[in-house]
Amino acid sequence: MLIDAFQTGFFDRSGFEALLRGGVGCITVNCGYWEDTVESLDSLARWRDLLRENSDLVVVAGNASDITKATTSGKVAVLLGFQNTDCLQGRIRFVEFWAEWGIRVLQPTYNNQNETGGSCYEANDSGLARFGREAVREMNRAGILIDISHLGMQTSLDVIAHSEKPVAATHSNSASLYPHKRNKSDEVLEALAERGGVLGCALYPNLTGPEFGASLATWSEMVARTVDLMGIDHVGIGSGRRYNPQPGDLDWARMGRWTRGVDYGAGSKDQSSLNPTPHWFKDIEDFRHLASGLSAVGFSPTEVAAIASGNWLRLFNAVL
Amino acid sequence: MLIDAFQTGFFDRSGFEALLRGGVGCITVNCGYWEDTVESLDSLARWRDLLRENSDLVVVAGNASDITKATTSGKVAVLLGFQNTDCLQGRIRFVEFWAEWGIRVLQPTYNNQNETGGSCYEANDSGLARFGREAVREMNRAGILIDISHLGMQTSLDVIAHSEKPVAATHSNSASLYPHKRNKSDEVLEALAERGGVLGCALYPNLTGPEFGASLATWSEMVARTVDLMGIDHVGIGSGRRYNPQPGDLDWARMGRWTRGVDYGAGSKDQSSLNPTPHWFKDIEDFRHLASGLSAVGFSPTEVAAIASGNWLRLFNAVL
Numbered sequence: 001m002l003i004d005a006f007q008t009g010f011f012d013r014s015g016f017e018a019l020l021r022g023g024v025g026c027i028t029v030n031c032g033y034w035e036d037t038v039e040s041l042d043s044l045a046r047w048r049d050l051l052r053e054n055s056d057l058v059v060v061a062g063n064a065s066d067i068t069k070a071t072t073s074g075k076v077a078v079l080l081g082f083q084n085t086d087c088l089q090g091r092i093r094f095v096e097f098w099a100e101w102g103i104r105v106l107q108p109t110y111n112n113q114n115e116t117g118g119s120c121y122e123a124n125d126s127g128l129a130r131f132g133r134e135a136v137r138e139m140n141r142a143g144i145l146i147d148i149s150h151l152g153m154q155t156s157l158d159v160i161a162h163s164e165k166p167v168a169a170t171h172s173n174s175a176s177l178y179p180h181k182r183n184k185s186d187e188v189l190e191a192l193a194e195r196g197g198v199l200g201c202a203l204y205p206n207l208t209g210p211e212f213g214a215s216l217a218t219w220s221e222m223v224a225r226t227v228d229l230m231g232i233d234h235v236g237i238g239s240g241r242r243y244n245p246q247p248g249d250l251d252w253a254r255m256g257r258w259t260r261g262v263d264y265g266a267g268s269k270d271q272s273s274l275n276p277t278p279h280w281f282k283d284i285e286d287f288r289h290l291a292s293g294l295s296a297v298g299f300s301p302t303e304v305a306a307i308a309s310g311n312w313l314r315l316f317n318a319v320l
Numbered sequence: 321m322l323i324d325a326f327q328t329g330f331f332d333r334s335g336f337e338a339l340l341r342g343g344v345g346c347i348t349v350n351c352g353y354w355e356d357t358v359e360s361l362d363s364l365a366r367w368r369d370l371l372r373e374n375s376d377l378v379v380v381a382g383n384a385s386d387i388t389k390a391t392t393s394g395k396v397a398v399l400l401g402f403q404n405t406d407c408l409q410g411r412i413r414f415v416e417f418w419a420e421w422g423i424r425v426l427q428p429t430y431n432n433q434n435e436t437g438g439s440c441y442e443a444n445d446s447g448l449a450r451f452g453r454e455a456v457r458e459m460n461r462a463g464i465l466i467d468i469s470h471l472g473m474q475t476s477l478d479v480i481a482h483s484e485k486p487v488a489a490t491h492s493n494s495a496s497l498y499p500h501k502r503n504k505s506d507e508v509l510e511a512l513a514e515r516g517g518v519l520g521c522a523l524y525p526n527l528t529g530p531e532f533g534a535s536l537a538t539w540s541e542m543v544a545r546t547v548d549l550m551g552i553d554h555v556g557i558g559s560g561r562r563y564n565p566q567p568g569d570l571d572w573a574r575m576g577r578w579t580r581g582v583d584y585g586a587g588s589k590d591q592s593s594l595n596p597t598p599h600w601f602k603d604i605e606d607f608r609h610l611a612s613g614l615s616a617v618g619f620s621p622t623e624v625a626a627i628a629s630g631n632w633l634r635l636f637n638a639v640l
Binding site (some may be wrong): 036037041043045047048049089091093094095100155 | 356358361365368369409411412413417420421501550
């Protein structure tokens with residue numbers, strides 16, 4: 001069984017069937033970027049309809065034990081998350097509400113600074129701000145996993161230090177292996193591991209770079225070097241895969257309503273469209289090959305199991 | 321034990337203590353009038369804080385059995401409600417959300433027509449509109465009691481006919497006993513009773529009129545004549561009492577954001593301020609006298625129990 005700690009996109013029944021064929025027992029899905037409270041509730045409502053209509057294949061998970069139960073009954077467990085705290089509209093009490101409504105992963109901010117802290121794309125990273133400290137404490141209390149994937153380096157370090165529970169970078173890679181604003185410095189990765197956190201290694205080509213993204217073997221080599229940096233207990237998978245992309249979807253993720261101009265997110269002017277998935281990872285079913293790729297670079301079966309699902313399960317168990 | 325199916329205002333610990341001293345085991349409280357979804361969540365959050373801070377005195381009730389349990393443990397049970405569907409912002413899926421968030425009573429519309437139907441103050445009552453039919457069906461499904469108190473006559477009749485479950489006028493009186501737009505015609509009261517619904521007789525002076533509001537004896541006489549109209553199984557109490565009124569509170573209830581002018585709600589130009597409570601019902605503790613007032617006009621102990629709590633419990637049991 002494999003846990004993928006970050007997927008996004010417009011899921012449908014075929015997607016869930018493909019996940020099952022690919023041996024994926026649990027995904028964390030992104031329910032929104034820039035949506036305010038009501039728009040986020042609309043998104044939750046859509047997800048709820050979708051999951052209800054496909055309840056023979058998929059189940060919402062609230063904790064680690066739900067994931068294990070889903071696997072036993074041959075279903076995909078889904079953890080719901082948002083990539084931004086815009087869904088709070090500045091209300092600290094809404095953290096608890098969202099936890100009760102099933103949200104299990106929240107990222108303090110997405111690509112732009114907000115009232116919680118700074119993003120990896122800001123020229124000056126504010127670090128964790130006043131509301132951010134409140135939000136971290138409240139997410140700890142409410143059993144929501146804090147995602148630092150898109151946070152700036154200082155804000156990432158502050159969240160790791162300030163959080164009483166371990167946190168995650170659900171979909172980032174090591175910046176010392178491939179320099180990118182979305183990847184994490186060794187300092188962040190070491191602090192993350194030290195506090196019991198987990199990094200989800202991304203398959204998204206913008207974050208692997210061409211070298212590590214070239215084949216299953218090179219990607220597995222990247223995972224192995226990340227384990228060298230963080231230790232075997234702190235590395236998992238967070239593909240960043242976008243399922244069934246819709247027109248306007250990428251523009252919304254990148255530009256939301258915050259610019260009249262153009263922003264490329266993790267891409268660039270030369271690579272502005274949705275980065276195609278690697279040729280060796282065209283279909284969701286290809287998830288089933290990841291374990292053999294990891295074995296091939298020298299991981300033992302126990303180590304493969306830790307990366308594929310064990311580390312996420314331990315973290316979910318500690319936090320949710 | 322007495323159930324008061326409608327109170328509003330800014331509650332505090334003293335208010336809950338007074339309810340207990342007055343023998344009130346359950347109140348339905350109004351959490352908002354014109355508030356949109358986020359503002360309604362703010363209101364819910366305030367109520368939650370208040371109830372949590374006073375959990376030794378008060379408990380949120382989700383169904384009839386919670387009320388009975390609260391009474392056994394010497395606490396006041398609180399059913400949360402809104403007087404308007406503005407909290408849905410037109411989203412049918414938010415009905416289920418609000419039910420899960422603890423809301424047990426919803427009035428399709430308050431003093432103005434909205435997308436669900438017409439209010440008692442409109443010159444032309446549209447009857448139940450398209451979204452109203454959807455909302456009624458969804459409230460039935462979600463276990464939310466539909467309140468017709470402020471609805472227009474045609475919309476009231478339509479809701480009664482369209483709802484698969486019995487409904488309530490939580491705080492209105494008989495219009496044939498005291499003509500007022502907020503009171504209900506015999507046709508509405510008969511239809512309400514026929515479908516198993518309950519009318520909560522109001523103590524609010526604007527709705528009793530001076531005659532029936534003059535004393536406990538005259539008010540009890542009004543209840544007796546209402547029972548003659550509807551039958552003993554369909555009459556309860558819904559005081560409409562406003563606890564601890566705050567500056568601006570009445571203006572918000574009456575004018576919200578919908579007029580630049582002045583509106584008097586259930587009052588009038590000559591009686592524009594908050595109508596004072598009757599001299600025989602100054603304090604919340606005076607609830608404990610209601611039962612003896614009802615006995616004095618000839619109700620048997622069984623009948624007094626039905627009016628004081630039994631009819632509401634039966635309705636809550638059927639709907640929530």
